Amino acid sequence: MAKRVTEIELEEDTQKGKYLTFILGEESYGIGIEHVIEIIGLLPITVVPELPDYIKGIMNLRGRIIPVMDMRLRFRKAFVDYDERTCIIVVEIGDNSVGLIVDRVSEVINIADEDIVDQPMLSAGTSNRYIKRIGKVGSDVKMLLDCDALLSHHESELISNIG
Numbered sequence: 001m002a003k004r005v006t007e008i009e010l011e012e013d014t015q016k017g018k019y020l021t022f023i024l025g026e027e028s029y030g031i032g033i034e035h036v037i038e039i040i041g042l043l044p045i046t047v048v049p050e051l052p053d054y055i056k057g058i059m060n061l062r063g064r065i066i067p068v069m070d071m072r073l074r075f076r077k078a079f080v081d082y083d084e085r086t087c088i089i090v091v092e093i094g095d096n097s098v099g100l101i102v103d104r105v106s107e108v109i110n111i112a113d114e115d116i117v118d119q120p121m122l123s124a125g126t127s128n129r130y131i132k133r134i135g136k137v138g139s140d141v142k143m144l145l146d147c148d149a150l151l152s153h154h155e156s157e158l159i160s161n162i163g
Contacts, residue, residue: 017113019135021106021142022089024072025080028106030135030142037090037097039105042082052155059088059099066090068099074150075130093151100150109142111135116144 019030020039040061045068047057054073058065068088072079085104090097115136132146 017110018108019111019142019144020089020108022102023104023106024075024102025077028140028142029071029102030109030111030144031089031091031147032144033108035091035093035147037092040088040090040099042086042088042101055155056101061090061099064097066097066099068101069150070101072101072103091147093147094156096151096156098151109137111137111142111144 015032015034018033020033020036021028021030023029043059043061045057045059048055051057054070056068056070059068060066070079080103082101086101087105088099088101089105090099092098116133117136118133129149130145131143132149133144135142135144
């Protein structure tokens with residue numbers, strides 16, 4: 001009897017090795033396409049008191065309340081005013097949908113397993129917890145994010161209560 005490929009297995013296979021790339025300043029990052037729900041322009045953001053500074057607030061996306069995180073601030077970079085290229089990548093992190101504000105989105109690219117390496121240690125015994133691996137794309141490198149590490153357990157609970 002022939003084995004049937006389920007819809008989920010087929011979807012996972014077609015997403016393997018695909019990354020949505022985006023820019024923050026001079027750096028290029030990638031996020032696994034399986035985490036991406038959609039890319040949108042900036043929407044009005046409502047500030048919520050007592051949240052970390054990198055969580056800019058919440059937005060109403062077609063009736064869904066979604067927390068919005070500024071990736072520059074999350075990565076401890078200087079704030080830059082938003083412009084026409086600034087956009088929001090809506091992603092699934094655990095059980096939460098979160099909007100990630102980025103300088104600009106580049107493209108969806110394929111990165112073969114052999115072109116992905118473990119991230120180098122920044123200093124003895126430490127590493128950047130947000131960067132899962134490094135993708136080599138021609139002469140460029142893409143820092144591949146660990147989506148699940150973008151929010152700590154406490155932060156995830158915090159935004160679950162507002163989202």
